[in-house]
Amino acid sequence: MNVWLIENGEKGGPFESYAVRERIESGEISADTLAWYQGAEGWVRIDTIPQFSILFAEKEDATPPPMPEEVQKSPREELKEAIAREVAKAPPLHMTRRFFARIFDYLLYISLIFVCFQERAFDALMGESMMQFLGVGIAYVILDGLMTHLWKSSPGKFLLGLKVTDHLGLAIPLKGSVIRSLRAWILGLGMWVMMPFAIAISWFMAKRFGYFLWDMPHRYRVLARPFSALHVVAYIVSVLIVNVVFSSLISQEVMEEMYKTLGVEDWMKQ
Numbered sequence: 001m002n003v004w005l006i007e008n009g010e011k012g013g014p015f016e017s018y019a020v021r022e023r024i025e026s027g028e029i030s031a032d033t034l035a036w037y038q039g040a041e042g043w044v045r046i047d048t049i050p051q052f053s054i055l056f057a058e059k060e061d062a063t064p065p066p067m068p069e070e071v072q073k074s075p076r077e078e079l080k081e082a083i084a085r086e087v088a089k090a091p092p093l094h095m096t097r098r099f100f101a102r103i104f105d106y107l108l109y110i111s112l113i114f115v116c117f118q119e120r121a122f123d124a125l126m127g128e129s130m131m132q133f134l135g136v137g138i139a140y141v142i143l144d145g146l147m148t149h150l151w152k153s154s155p156g157k158f159l160l161g162l163k164v165t166d167h168l169g170l171a172i173p174l175k176g177s178v179i180r181s182l183r184a185w186i187l188g189l190g191m192w193v194m195m196p197f198a199i200a201i202s203w204f205m206a207k208r209f210g211y212f213l214w215d216m217p218h219r220y221r222v223l224a225r226p227f228s229a230l231h232v233v234a235y236i237v238s239v240l241i242v243n244v245v246f247s248s249l250i251s252q253e254v255m256e257e258m259y260k261t262l263g264v265e266d267w268m269k270q
Contacts, residue, residue: 006034016169017051024055031056090210094224097160104156109143111246141185145178159235161225172220183214
């Protein structure tokens with residue numbers, strides 16, 4: 001449910017209901033804040049909306065005394081419960097869709113870098129120079145961060161019906177977006193050097209804590225529209241288009257060097 005709020009005399013929104021719940025729990029939104037949602041007759045106090053009224057009722061309950069020492073929980077148990085609460089509040093991960101979205105973004109961004117720098121980009125990825133390799137990685141991070149900041153998405157996420165926002169449902173600031181992409185490149189893709197290992201670790205941690213490591217510090221969220229066969233078709237067609245355009249714009253010399261290095265030329269002769 002999308003909710004609009006009047007705060008400090010200004011109307012804001014729409015906000016996802018889970019974001020509003022988090023702000024109520026943290027004390028950012030008071031009971032007398034005016035809110036409106038589709039179907040409401042007008043602006044109403046937020047504590048009269050059924051989805052949120054229970055949160056204010058819980059705050060009014062008397063605080064019980066501390067537990068007796070003999071039944072107090074250990075720090076480890078308290079930590080496990082705190083993690084469980086965070087996981088329960090976390091939005092769905094959409095892990096498979098995000099994985100394929102990241103693969104498409106990787107294909108697209110690296111293709112753009114190859115088209116712009118041709119042989120130098122290929123030499124960098126093949127390890128000719130560590131500085132060149134890092135340069136390609138930073139270019140990838142900046143492209144990804146810029147797309148996320150401007151679109152609340154990326155080409156791959158857009159194709160699969162995903163968007164990325166902060167915990168309030170707003171676009172991530174440019175600096176935060178680039179830092180998030182840097183974390184995803186290092187922790188999620190292993191800087192391409194340890195990709196399988198990094199993917200496995202990041203998926204395990206996401207299942208454990210409810211967020212991927214690059215989203216966890218600021219509780220960034222990935223929201224999803226209903227998935228359909230149209231997303232699959234659009235994804236496959238877009239991959240084919242990127243491959244065709246890439247092949248047509250890369251020089252013949254670079255293509256031959258790529259085939260030779262990757263062993264494609266020998267495989268085709270067999």
